[in-house]
Amino acid sequence: xxxxxxxxxxxxxxxxxxxxxxxxxxxxxxxxxxxxxxxxxxxxxxxxxxxxxxxxxxxxxxxxxxxxxxxxxxxxxxxxxxxxxxxxxxxxxxxxxxxxxxxxxxxxxxxxxxxxxxxxxxxxxxxxxxxxxxxxxxxxxxxxxxxxxxxxxxxxxxxxxxxxxxxxxxxxxx
Amino acid sequence: xxxxxxxxxxxxxxxxxxxxxxxxxxxxxxxxxxxxxxxxxxxxxxxxxxxxxxxxxxxxxxxxxxxxxxxxxxxxxxxxxxxxxxxxxxxxxxxxxxxxxxxxxxxxxxxxxxxxxxxxxxxxxxxxxxxxxxxxxxxxxxxxxxxxxxxxxxxxxxxxx
Numbered sequence: 477x478x479x480x481x482x483x484x485x486x487x488x489x490x491x492x493x494x495x496x497x498x499x500x501x502x503x504x505x506x507x508x509x510x511x512x513x514x515x516x517x518x519x520x521x522x523x524x525x526x527x528x529x530x531x532x533x534x535x536x537x538x539x540x541x542x543x544x545x546x547x548x549x550x551x552x553x554x555x556x557x558x559x560x561x562x563x564x565x566x567x568x569x570x571x572x573x574x575x576x577x578x579x580x581x582x583x584x585x586x587x588x589x590x591x592x593x594x595x596x597x598x599x600x601x602x603x604x605x606x607x608x609x610x611x612x613x614x615x616x617x618x619x620x621x622x623x624x625x626x627x628x629x630x631x632x633x634x635x636x637x638x639x640x641x642x643x644x645x646x647x648x649x650x
Numbered sequence: 651x652x653x654x655x656x657x658x659x660x661x662x663x664x665x666x667x668x669x670x671x672x673x674x675x676x677x678x679x680x681x682x683x684x685x686x687x688x689x690x691x692x693x694x695x696x697x698x699x700x701x702x703x704x705x706x707x708x709x710x711x712x713x714x715x716x717x718x719x720x721x722x723x724x725x726x727x728x729x730x731x732x733x734x735x736x737x738x739x740x741x742x743x744x745x746x747x748x749x750x751x752x753x754x755x756x757x758x759x760x761x762x763x764x765x766x767x768x769x770x771x772x773x774x775x776x777x778x779x780x781x782x783x784x785x786x787x788x789x790x791x792x793x794x795x796x797x798x799x800x801x802x803x804x805x806x807x808x809x810x811x
Contacts, residue, residue, distance in 0.1 A: 496673045
């Protein structure tokens with residue numbers, strides 16, 4: 477019968493497509509849904525529009541930044557949670573290695589190889605203020621664009637808050 | 651004109667085969683099995699200082715089948731571009747007792763490894779920089795488990811406890 481051969485050829489095609497998709501999503505870019513409101517209003521703002529409340533935002537995550545781990549203040553990154561490697565979080569980089577970041581209680585020094593991340597919606601965001609600086613090795617990609625919903629498609633810009641972070645690079649200007 | 655089309659079609663076919671092969675290579679290297687060149691004194695006497703080539707499998711850490719005593723390849727928490735080879739001494743929830751200076755046996759500290767982390771140490775406690783210096787390692791930084799050495803041929807074989 478021709479059925480086993482057809483089945484085998486379909487399996488081969490699926491396997492090939494799967495392998496290629498996995499490689500592209502690991503090395504170049506992938507599309508991920510953003511859950512939760514910790515990055516509101518950048519992602520998942522709670523507006524009255526129907527599309528906004530129906531589904532989560534989809535964003536484009538680029539992986540080329542993982543070649544040399546060079547990030548800037550204000551980059552939005554995807555990283556594995558330090559407390560649970562199966563969970564991934566999307567937050568904004570507020571501090572880079574060597575910076576001093578001011579929280580409510582004290583000023584934290586960011587050690588080498590780590591970064592300080594915070595959600596844009598400070599009120600409801602579980603971030604470095606709870607679990608401390610995040611090792612850069614846990615970063616899985618950088619968010620560059622919003623792809624869904626259609627009326628908010630666009631690039632994700634860097635946003636920095638100069639008054640809370642003292643970075644080694646800005647100190648050298650004086 | 652037709653010559654170019656035939657050549658172009660053949661070139662595309664060859665390129666797509668090479669492309670598919672490279673993708674398969676990447677998936678195998680990242681998700682199944684890869685080889686690594688490890689060097690340095692921090693894992694003496696298990697691994698040589700001049701460099702060994704070891705085989706690393708990438709399945710156990712995804713399935714949660716790692717335990718203490720396993721040799722693992724991890725991304726350094728101090729420099730994300732570097733990978734370290736160390737041994738897991740304690741898993742999350744375990745209590746670990748260690749001393750920063752092995753020459754003084756009475757200066758030791760204890761702590762419980764927090765959730766989502768492991769405690770790694772090099773076999774050569776005198777020169778290894780590991781969890782005793784940078785703290786518990788987040789599980790997400792583990793890249794694979796070292797299970798076998800293939801070079802130099804004189805020490806070919808499985809690496810275990």
